[in-house]
Amino acid sequence: MQKNELISISNEMCKELSLLINQEEEGNKEKVANFLLESAQIIMNLKEEKINEEGFTQSLFSNxxxxxxxxxxxxxxxxxxxxxxxxxxxxxxxxxxxxxxxxxxxxxxxxxxxxxxxxxxxxxxxxxxxxxxxxxxxxxxxSNLDSLTKIYNRRALSTYLNKVCSNKKLSYEFHLLMLDIDDFKTVNDRYGHVTGDKVLIFIANILRQTLREGDKVFRYGGEEFIIILNRIDNEHCRLIIDRLLYLIRKNKLIYKKDSLGITTSIGVANYKNGDTPDSLIARADKALYKAKSNGKNQMFGI
Incomplete structure (x- = not known):
């Protein structure tokens, strides 16, 4: 990463932090600390090729x-x-x-x-x-970015899948994963929607950090994420999914001194020639339903 790019990112972070402080009637150390922790995580997970995308640096910390x-x-x-x-x-x-x-x-x-x-x-x-x-x-x-998690949004997913599925002779395998946070409504009801937002950011950060360079992560809606694993067979796809389930289950989200244990369920669909975005997502959604029915905190589909 170039020095001028780091300066640009730092300037954006400081600008948003100043706005956050000015909006408070009194000093709030907890909000400042949370902002800095989340910003550090964003920077650590940042992929350099994204920086050149128009408006990306400005969108990192702003909402x-x-x-x-x-x-x-x-x-x-x-x-x-x-x-x-x-x-x-x-x-x-x-x-x-x-x-x-x-x-x-x-x-x-x-x-x-x-x-x-x-x-x-x-x-x-x-x-x-x-x-x-x-x-x-x-x-x-x-916008192609989800304002909360800073990963791609549903609009970007639609554009990506339309492009891939329009290629009638795709020369490589890819899998679509639909990931859903288990018992997310319970988290919102018990701790509030602010904590729910923290959980979504927590999951997005794990996905960004764990997946390979050519893979894609999208926030599909609510507590659902869609992951595209490119150029991968069933065996290696299963290994990646097992690692994701393990990391999410193992890591605890600390929020206001509470340690929250989060698990997820994943439905998998392997792309087939002739698939449309709708048919591919429908198969993954059906597999996700099976994973949930079988007890959650697991995958289904391969």
């Missing part, structure tokens, strides 16, 4: 969804303040009605003015909401 959420909260606070002002004006008008004889034309005029302001603010709020929804949609359409 565009978080930026949109911040913008949403700021807009909400502004609208809320204006609504409160109108409410106070409304109360003042009613109070004046009790203190003097009612001047109906004047009262009607004031209420019409309040109603007009209220309608204008609601209209502006709706316009901002529409704009933010559009930004989220555009972000999802353009």
């Amino acid at each position: 565009a969804y978080k930026d949109i959420a911040t913008q949403s909260l700021s807009s909400y606070a502004d609208t809320n303040e204006k609504i409160q002002k109108l409410t106070r004006l409304h109360e003042k008008t009613l109070s004046e009605c009790h203190e003097q004889h009612i001047d109906l034309p004047s009262l009607t005029s004031k209420f019409d003015e309040i109603q007009t302001h209220m309608s204008d603010e609601v209209k502006k709020a709706n316009e901002i909401i529409t704009e933010l929804i559009s930004k989220v949609k555009t972000l999802e359409e353009k």
Whole structure:
């Protein structure tokens, strides 16, 4: 890795860390420490060829969804303040009605003015909401990286499989693995969704660190990941899967002094000529269901 590339990565990390600290009302050592630990893991697992991809360095530590959420909260606070002002004006008008004889034309005029302001603010709020929804949609359409785990997302998976499956004479073997975190709902219910996010990052980091250079990892959705093992036969595929299951089971996620034991189940589908992305994923999904039914923490399919 070139020195200038390391400088660029360090600058991005420091920028995001500064934003994180500034968002807190008071100093929060735990959040800073967690950010630095996660950043160190990201850098250690970084594959050099990714750095040249457009926007990749900027996406390592940033979260565009978080930026949109911040913008949403700021807009909400502004609208809320204006609504409160109108409410106070409304109360003042009613109070004046009790203190003097009612001047109906004047009262009607004031209420019409309040109603007009209220309608204008609601209209502006709706316009901002529409704009933010559009930004989220555009972000999802353009991004190939999952914002949480920093691995490829479902859109990237679709592009990759369409390209591979369109090759009618593929000259090498590959296997598609569908990995699902066992009892993930229980983790969310017991420890909260923040811990659930930590588990997803934990799994993504193990996958990145363990797999070979030419393999691909995608977040398929929720607690599911899809892994593409390229140029590999059944025997070696099984060895890699056994190692993944072992490493995930052996390593413990430490979060707020709790040691969380995580296991996963894996369904495997070997690519066959004529497969479509849908047929390949469907076979892996069916195999995953079998692995779950057989007791979890295991693989099924080969």
